[in-house]
Amino acid sequence: MRYVSQLLVTILLLTISTLSYAQCAVSVPLLMCDANGDWSVDIDDITAIGLAKGSPATDDGDTRDIDKDGFITVLDARQCVAMCDLPQCAINDPDYPGYTLVRLDAGPDLENRTLAALIEAQPKTIVELPAGTFSFLGELSVSVDNIVLRGQGMTANGGTVLNFAGQASGSQGILATGNNFVVEDLAVEDTPGDGIKMEGSDGVTVRRVRVEWTNGPDENNGPYGLYPVQTRNVLIEDSEVRGASDAGVYVGQSEIIIVRRNYVYENVAGIEIENSKFADVYENHTTGNTAGILVFDLPGPSIQGGEATRVFDNIIVDNNEPNFAPAGNIVGVVPSGIGLMIMANDDIEAFGNTITGNQSFATLIVSYYFVDEDVSKPTYDPVAEKIYIHDNTTSNNAYAPKGDASLVGIVLGAAQDHFYDSSGVGTEYGLLVEFPDGLTESQAICIVDNGPETSMGRFNISAVLGGRSPDDWATSTDPAFFDCRHASLPPIELESPVDPGNPTPPNPVELCDVQGSGINAQAYKANCPNLSDYRLFADATNPLADANGGVIYDLNTPLFTDYANKYRFVFVPEGAKAAYRATEAFDFPVGTIIAKTFTIQADLRDDNSAQDIIETRLMIRRSVGWIALPFIWNSDKSDAVLTVTGGTQQISWIDNDGDSRMTDYVIPNTNNCANCHGEDGMLPLGTTARSLNKDFTYDSGTANQLEHWMAVNILSGVPGDTASIPSIPRWKDTSANLGERARGYLDVNCAGCHKPGGAGDTSGLLLGYFQPFGTEVGECKRPVAAGGGSGGFEFDIVPGNAHESIMTYRMLSNELKVKMPEIGRSVIHTEGVALIAEWINAMDAVDCGSQ
Numbered sequence: 001m002r003y004v005s006q007l008l009v010t011i012l013l014l015t016i017s018t019l020s021y022a023q024c025a026v027s028v029p030l031l032m033c034d035a036n037g038d039w040s041v042d043i044d045d046i047t048a049i050g051l052a053k054g055s056p057a058t059d060d061g062d063t064r065d066i067d068k069d070g071f072i073t074v075l076d077a078r079q080c081v082a083m084c085d086l087p088q089c090a091i092n093d094p095d096y097p098g099y100t101l102v103r104l105d106a107g108p109d110l111e112n113r114t115l116a117a118l119i120e121a122q123p124k125t126i127v128e129l130p131a132g133t134f135s136f137l138g139e140l141s142v143s144v145d146n147i148v149l150r151g152q153g154m155t156a157n158g159g160t161v162l163n164f165a166g167q168a169s170g171s172q173g174i175l176a177t178g179n180n181f182v183v184e185d186l187a188v189e190d191t192p193g194d195g196i197k198m199e200g201s202d203g204v205t206v207r208r209v210r211v212e213w214t215n216g217p218d219e220n221n222g223p224y225g226l227y228p229v230q231t232r233n234v235l236i237e238d239s240e241v242r243g244a245s246d247a248g249v250y251v252g253q254s255e256i257i258i259v260r261r262n263y264v265y266e267n268v269a270g271i272e273i274e275n276s277k278f279a280d281v282y283e284n285h286t287t288g289n290t291a292g293i294l295v296f297d298l299p300g301p302s303i304q305g306g307e308a309t310r311v312f313d314n315i316i317v318d319n320n321e322p323n324f325a326p327a328g329n330i331v332g333v334v335p336s337g338i339g340l341m342i343m344a345n346d347d348i349e350a351f352g353n354t355i356t357g358n359q360s361f362a363t364l365i366v367s368y369y370f371v372d373e374d375v376s377k378p379t380y381d382p383v384a385e386k387i388y389i390h391d392n393t394t395s396n397n398a399y400a401p402k403g404d405a406s407l408v409g410i411v412l413g414a415a416q417d418h419f420y421d422s423s424g425v426g427t428e429y430g431l432l433v434e435f436p437d438g439l440t441e442s443q444a445i446c447i448v449d450n451g452p453e454t455s456m457g458r459f460n461i462s463a464v465l466g467g468r469s470p471d472d473w474a475t476s477t478d479p480a481f482f483d484c485r486h487a488s489l490p491p492i493e494l495e496s497p498v499d500p501g502n503p504t505p506p507n508p509v510e511l512c513d514v515q516g517s518g519i520n521a522q523a524y525k526a527n528c529p530n531l532s533d534y535r536l537f538a539d540a541t542n543p544l545a546d547a548n549g550g551v552i553y554d555l556n557t558p559l560f561t562d563y564a565n566k567y568r569f570v571f572v573p574e575g576a577k578a579a580y581r582a583t584e585a586f587d588f589p590v591g592t593i594i595a596k597t598f599t600i601q602a603d604l605r606d607d608n609s610a611q612d613i614i615e616t617r618l619m620i621r622r623s624v625g626w627i628a629l630p631f632i633w634n635s636d637k638s639d640a641v642l643t644v645t646g647g648t649q650q651i652s653w654i655d656n657d658g659d660s661r662m663t664d665y666v667i668p669n670t671n672n673c674a675n676c677h678g679e680d681g682m683l684p685l686g687t688t689a690r691s692l693n694k695d696f697t698y699d700s701g702t703a704n705q706l707e708h709w710m711a712v713n714i715l716s717g718v719p720g721d722t723a724s725i726p727s728i729p730r731w732k733d734t735s736a737n738l739g740e741r742a743r744g745y746l747d748v749n750c751a752g753c754h755k756p757g758g759a760g761d762t763s764g765l766l767l768g769y770f771q772p773f774g775t776e777v778g779e780c781k782r783p784v785a786a787g788g789g790s791g792g793f794e795f796d797i798v799p800g801n802a803h804e805s806i807m808t809y810r811m812l813s814n815e816l817k818v819k820m821p822e823i824g825r826s827v828i829h830t831e832g833v834a835l836i837a838e839w840i841n842a843m844d845a846v847d848c849g850s851q
Helices: 001-024 043-052 074-083 110-121 403-412 461-465 521-526 670-677 705-711 738-749 804-812 832-842
Strands: 100-103 124-129 132-135 139-141 147-152 160-163 167-177 181-189 196-198 202-212 224-229 230-235 240-242 247-252 255-260 263-265 271-276 275-281 285-287 292-296 307-312 315-317 338-343 346-351 354-356 361-366 385-390 393-395 418-421 444-446 458-459 550-551 567-569 595-602 611-622 625-633 641-643 647-654 662-667 693-697 703-704
Touching: 001 132, 043 074, 074 567, 110 124, 110 230, 110 255, 110 458, 139 147, 139 670, 147 167, 147 832, 167 275, 167 361, 196 202, 202 224, 224 240, 230 247, 230 307, 230 550, 240 247, 240 307, 247 255, 247 263, 255 271, 263 271, 263 346, 271 275, 271 285, 285 292, 292 307, 307 461, 307 595, 385 550, 550 693, 550 705, 567 647, 611 647, 625 670, 703 705, 738 832, 804 832
Parallel strands: 100 124, 124 147, 132 160, 139 167, 147 181, 160 181, 167 196, 181 202, 196 224, 202 230, 202 240, 224 247, 230 255, 240 263, 247 271, 255 275, 263 285, 271 292, 275 307, 285 315, 292 338, 307 346, 315 354, 338 361, 346 385, 354 393, 361 418, 385 444, 418 458
Antiparallel strands: 550 567, 567 595, 595 611, 611 625, 625 641, 647 662, 693 703
């Protein structure tokens, strides 16, 4: 029928065309998208339009130029894909051949359908959003490899705009952790936290994306617009960012990076390359920011050693916005009015840039001693080396230095277009990295050929601010010091995409609806639609007792989740055992199911008051690793339904003080589970020796849990003397050591993310129970990327002063961009905060500012 209709349309168009030609004696377009003139729109046309993208239209009647903008673009190709109803068109996208296309229509449930599409997608899937402006209330998360998320353009008129102003869950608009992730042709507006964050990915592409805080510069805006961190093979192009309270485009702790042709304005930092290697930043336009482009290396992140960045052919103009970063953030030290700033990074080349109208400096090169003279970390080099700034067009810079930038004019007698801080070089001050004989020729700071009237100067900031003799300041405005050259750095070439690392395993749902008694042992292979399909409990309506072969267990200190009670069971396949581990999670065999059910007690003062069953979460050990499945109990509590997108439910209870409480309890989606349980590979969190080593009252009597697991043959390798196993004390046991109680609380509630390889390790804050206390646990540690989460404070933990510690500030907040943990709770655990505050206040007082 389709082809008959197409033939009739074709005949009609031919007739019209013939009549038009006879009357006007000119050729007219025959059929839009018909690139080859065969009177049909098919895969050949789609391919031809794809190959022609970027070229100008031949004339106003070019059938390939659908939007009539004079060019053949990918947007034209996509509109033609939509016009072609042949199935081959959908699976042969001109940019992503072989990908499956999931096209979503507008509608009130677009957010839920988008999240479901991203969670359920197989590798090599395009999720395409419709045109329009849509309010999203929760974070979109992507963990599958080879996913394309795209819209219809980044403009408000005709594009796809996702507005997060009313966001109620999640800490960023979009979070992607899969490899080869592409986001393109859409806009993200007004997120409380970061706009789009990509973490741990090999292969990141952001093109034609707008991230904007529509109110303009404001310290309450999210910190980062486009935010790849601990990534590799990064391409950010043709995008716009406005209003970020830290950096518009920020690439951190990453390698092999291209940032090109972006427009970034009214951010604190326009573009920031931080603790990263091998980057090309070119043909960008940065204007109206506090600083145009930053290339930093900082001691706080888990990865240090930034080097080999080229900054070239950019327009860096009028970056004079007053610094609006929240107090406590490292970017807050950046003076307003800087074109290019390099801090503690090595082997940087800047050339071909137009740098004008920046009131403090055209370029600024500083050591990290500018921030902290006493920095001390063996893995960190605070001195900038091998900097090559040449052949730039500079004019009208340094005309009215702001803030700390004015020190240069005071010391040198006049402001300088280019300034170099020589702290750590040619000194005898006992700093971490010394160059008492100066930098070698290969390490030199070279600033040449940047215009006939370019001024440049230098001195040792740490000597000046440290009150040392002027003889030690090493002041100079002689350009001869900078008259040197280095070999040019090579262009960055992105590597070939890695193969998908997480192909979707088979999902044999036929194993689910199987009648029988006892556990449905084979159902672990499937994502069953109902909890009852697994037959985990003798009474399917009661997941709190009588497990079919499962063993109930409890933790010394449990994770806090809105004062919910939790009932935990582990089901180990018959005849198999888990392997004991001294510090890590136990190694469970394939087929293991861990079930955790959450209930809300009507009255926390009465253990016998009614309980409302809310959700049951399963972690299932399959041959490919652990997976997490959230089940929400239905209204009549007859069963729980698999809901991969999670949800919210209003709950109420009476607290320990007798006050009535109410909140919107958040049930995580499948991807949220990976945030805490591990993005590279999920693992259970509570099944560790330190958490399980305690007595529990079973139906058969009281016994040590580890000994009981051995006795019922689900665990092997437990030491004979369980009393010798280091264990977390119960957090509210005031007879136990205060420090151990606090560290145990942080281990359970925070270390899932704040551990090596966890979602929070990019901050450099590590909170595992066995981590030696010190800077990495937060002692006098400056935040890396806290944004508004710093609360104006400078250090994660100020010993002796919980009130000025960022840790307690974030635990006491319920703001999305501030609160920690960032997911898993909707109310503040006041008792837990009190414990951490008591621990910090009990420490010997330290003046972190003098450390």
